[in-house]
Amino acid sequence: MSIRHGLLALLDQGPRYGYQLRVEFEARTGATWPLNVGQVYTTLGRLERDGLVVPDSEDEEGHLFYAVTDKGRAELRSWFDTPVPRTSPPRDELAIKLAMAVTVPGVDVHAVVQAQRRHSIKALQDYTRLKARALAGESTSSEGDDRSDLAWLLVLDQLIFQTEAEVRWLDHCETRLAQYSERQADLPAPSAASDAPKARRRTRA
Amino acid sequence: MTDTFPSTTLAASRTEPVLHLAEVSRVHGQGAAQVHALRTVDLRVYPGEFVAVMGPSGSGKSTLLTLAGGLDSPTDGKVLVEGQSLGDLSRKRLAQVRRRSIGYVFQDYNLIPALTAAENIMLPRELDGISSRAARQEALAALEEVNIGELADRFPDDMSGGQQQRVAIARALIGDRRLVLADEPTGALDSTTGEAVLAVLRTRCDAGAAAVMVTHEARHAAWADRVVFLRDGRLVDETGRQDASTLLLTAATNSLNGPVTE
Numbered sequence: 131m132s133i134r135h136g137l138l139a140l141l142d143q144g145p146r147y148g149y150q151l152r153v154e155f156e157a158r159t160g161a162t163w164p165l166n167v168g169q170v171y172t173t174l175g176r177l178e179r180d181g182l183v184v185p186d187s188e189d190e191e192g193h194l195f196y197a198v199t200d201k202g203r204a205e206l207r208s209w210f211d212t213p214v215p216r217t218s219p220p221r222d223e224l225a226i227k228l229a230m231a232v233t234v235p236g237v238d239v240h241a242v243v244q245a246q247r248r249h250s251i252k253a254l255q256d257y258t259r260l261k262a263r264a265l266a267g268e269s270t271s272s273e274g275d276d277r278s279d280l281a282w283l284l285v286l287d288q289l290i291f292q293t294e295a296e297v298r299w300l301d302h303c304e305t306r307l308a309q310y311s312e313r314q315a316d317l318p319a320p321s322a323a324s325d326a327p328k329a330r331r332r333t334r335a
Numbered sequence: 336m337t338d339t340f341p342s343t344t345l346a347a348s349r350t351e352p353v354l355h356l357a358e359v360s361r362v363h364g365q366g367a368a369q370v371h372a373l374r375t376v377d378l379r380v381y382p383g384e385f386v387a388v389m390g391p392s393g394s395g396k397s398t399l400l401t402l403a404g405g406l407d408s409p410t411d412g413k414v415l416v417e418g419q420s421l422g423d424l425s426r427k428r429l430a431q432v433r434r435r436s437i438g439y440v441f442q443d444y445n446l447i448p449a450l451t452a453a454e455n456i457m458l459p460r461e462l463d464g465i466s467s468r469a470a471r472q473e474a475l476a477a478l479e480e481v482n483i484g485e486l487a488d489r490f491p492d493d494m495s496g497g498q499q500q501r502v503a504i505a506r507a508l509i510g511d512r513r514l515v516l517a518d519e520p521t522g523a524l525d526s527t528t529g530e531a532v533l534a535v536l537r538t539r540c541d542a543g544a545a546a547v548m549v550t551h552e553a554r555h556a557a558w559a560d561r562v563v564f565l566r567d568g569r570l571v572d573e574t575g576r577q578d579a580s581t582l583l584l585t586a587a588t589n590s591l592n593g594p595v596t597e
């Protein structure tokens with residue numbers, strides 16, 4: 131997740147100081163990815179070093195305002211114009227856990243799947259409550275906040291769709307497991323059944 | 336931070352369930368061909384509660400709903416709606432309960448092709464002796480609630496699947512029914528329209544109705560207070576309503592993987 135580009139995007143709308151950037155960033159993402167002020171200043175420092183922002187002015191209270199440079203603006207455009215890379219898939223603990231669960235003897239895979247499903251649906255319920263609230267607020271909010279409300283809704287939707295995808299995958303795993311068990315049960319002789327896993331292991335390796 | 340879903344947990348534990356499936360079983364067929372569609376399922380749904388039913392195909396979800404709606408009878412156990420055992424009612428009385436207390440959204444909509452959208456919705460109300468004028472007013476309001484007010488005088492055949500589905504939902508919501516039963520009510524709807532329909536169901540429950548919705552989609556089930564899981568005709572698990580008050584933002588934040596990186 132790019133704080134760099136997030137801050138550039140905010141500064142593109144006019145000079146801002148550190149604390150202000152933090153507040154606006156969190157308003158747009160509903161504090162889903164909380165930032166501390168330290169991170170904001172570190173990032174501003176690097177942006178300045180790279181010539182993407184410059185210190186602009188100071189107000190009476192001593193807030194140092196930063197402004198985006200032309201180079202910074204170009205960097206921001208190219209961020210919007212380039213898809214977020216999907217290089218190597220992130221290591222997913224759940225996928226690893228299930229891969230292990232189906233191969234380690236004595237693990238109740240259905241229980242593992244159901245426990246995860248329960249947990250994920252609870253998370254979905256939580257996100258959905260937040261969304262119901264955001265949708266209710268959408269119709270009543272003052273005009274100035276509209277855009278950050280919309281941004282927050284989109285972030286929530288992303289969390290919801292991602293969690294749903296996980297649950298669908300779990301459903302799919304269960305169906306696949308059931309098919310597999312049926313096929314195992316259909317295997318003719320018990321001796322053949324005990325040989326089969328070895329043979330399979332060899333071919334897979 | 337206030338919760339937009341009212342916390343009815345305490346009240347609900349003291350009041351009578353709107354729907355009670357009491358140790359209900361449903362067996363189809365005889366002898367070797369027997370299918371145990373439901374096996375001693377016990378489920379109580381309280382006023383204000385929205386329950387989603389999930390489970391693989393053939394696990395008994397529709398069976399559960401048809402029993403709850405009095406469209407089928409259990410082979411064992413009892414179905415109680417507002418405290419009345421449906422099995423003890425005369426045909427006439429059962430029809431009345433189904434019309435007045437229960438709103439049912441069928442998986443395949445079940446609209447009457449010869450009637451317009453508004454007429455389809457008005458029908459149960461008129462059968463109950465409400466004047467046509469009043470019934471039409473209610474029908475228009477219900478159509479407005481699912482965002483198709485302008486289609487009141489269209490016939491089902493001249494509507495898209497998603498529009499028909501919304502008429503079916505409007506029909507189930509009309510007349511202040513205490514129990515709304517819906518089988519995949521969002522199946523034909525795009526994601527934002529589906530969301531709007533779920534928000535309507537949610538609002539109904541927040542106003543005191545009880546709802547049971549069958550769905551394959553976790554994203555839709557998540558609008559419910561409680562999600563129950565069926566497998567091979569048994570209730571195997573549920574996410575309980577007592578979890579509902581978890582601090583939402585914390586939960587949302589905690590479940591993200593790892594810290595923010597630059």
Ligand SMILES: Nc1ncnc2c1ncn2[C@@H]1O[C@H](COP(=O)(O)OP(=O)(O)OP(=O)(O)O)[C@@H](O)[C@H]1O
Nearest residue numbers: 363364370371372391392393394395396397398399
């Ligand atoms: N009239 C019937 N006669 C015989 N068996 C039936 C009848 N109705 C349902 N069943 C069986 O009962 C079981 C449960 O069916 P049900 O329709 O409740 O499943 P479901 O969970 O709704 O599935 P889906 O997700 O596919 O709609 C299935 O095995 C089905 O074949």
Ligand SMILES: [Mg+2]
Nearest residue numbers: 396397398518
């Ligand atoms: Mg079904």
